[in-house]
Amino acid sequence: MKISVIIPVYNAEKFVSQAVESALQFDEVHEVILIEDRSPDNALQVCKQLIEKNDRIKLYQHPDKGNHGAGPTRNLGIQKATGDFIAFLDADDYFLPNRFDAEKELFKDPKVEGVYGALGVHYYTEKAKEQYYPVFGDKLTTVHKKHGPKDVFPGQIYLLGSFGLFSIDTLTIRRDALVKKMNILFKASLRLHQDSEFLFRLSYYLDLYPGILDKAIAMRGVHENNRITQVDSKKINPATTRVLLWQEVDNWAKNEETIPDHIKLHINRMYRSFRIATTPAPQKWGVILKHLISDYPSIRSGIYNINFRKNLF
Known part of the structure; x- marks a missing residue:
């Protein structure tokens, strides 16, 4: 080697x-x-x-x-x-x-x-x-x-x-x-x-x-x-940095034709969850309502997934 x-x-x-x-x-x-x-x-x-x-x-x-x-x-x-x-x-x-x-x-x-x-x-x-x-x-x-x-x-x-x-x-x-x-x-x-x-x-x-x-x-x-x-260690809000991470992953997945649709959807929901987590409190419920209407599972993944729920509120 x-x-x-x-x-x-x-x-x-x-x-x-x-x-x-x-x-x-x-x-x-x-x-x-x-x-x-x-x-x-x-x-x-x-x-x-x-x-x-x-x-x-x-x-x-x-x-x-x-x-x-x-x-x-x-x-x-x-x-x-x-x-x-x-x-x-x-x-x-x-x-x-x-x-x-x-x-x-x-x-x-x-x-x-x-x-x-x-x-x-x-x-x-x-x-x-x-x-x-x-x-x-x-x-x-x-x-x-x-x-x-x-x-x-x-x-x-x-x-x-x-x-x-x-x-x-x-x-x-x-x-x-x-x-x-x-x-x-x-x-x-x-x-x-x-x-x-x-x-x-x-x-x-x-x-x-x-x-x-x-x-x-x-x-x-x-x-x-x-x-x-x-x-x-949470000295920097991890949701703030990870929303950028999942945004990049989401952009890549959307442009990669060989990725199955169910995986693309899951990645997009991960990205949405972190976006919700980083939304300022006055606007947070509006964003949640928008996603609740358009894609309820994306909210559920954010609220009930252990990686995100502690960052939502």
């Missing part, structure tokens, strides 16, 4: 060295691609120091040297990758020694286009643990049991709670399948949840297989300045 590990770097001077070292521990890692996204801290200088130490590390910036967000930054990494396989790693996270154990066996089968595993949690400081342990605990982010590849997309769309989740940090993909078969890239329009939207589309187009699900193969680093941590 020749794996390209893509690490977007933004405001991560304290963490990126650990992320890089965790990737370099594997002989299968052909290259570690750092894409520096105009960090306000000293991350660029740290990256420059890293590339001097190991010729497997490569450093790039956007052509205009600007800040473009995680999605376009990962896209640039995909364009620069030369390995046969692509893995992603956030700059404040890190791989564990078993990261590619399952992948080395599963990818011997040419029909396997991607493999996913379980993500653990690491608290960088006691303050971060005190703030966020009630949110994350020590639980794994994982798909709860092994499913066939055709079940992954509907499982994420319909059964998110019971199906489980996998993280971008635990995903490995055949590069030719990603680039040639579907040419899928991250959406530049999303500053948050761009990885979730990417994984939805990826699981629809590619055959993704479960790797190690019962123990972590990578660790999510939790600290006070992590934006997605603030979303998950």
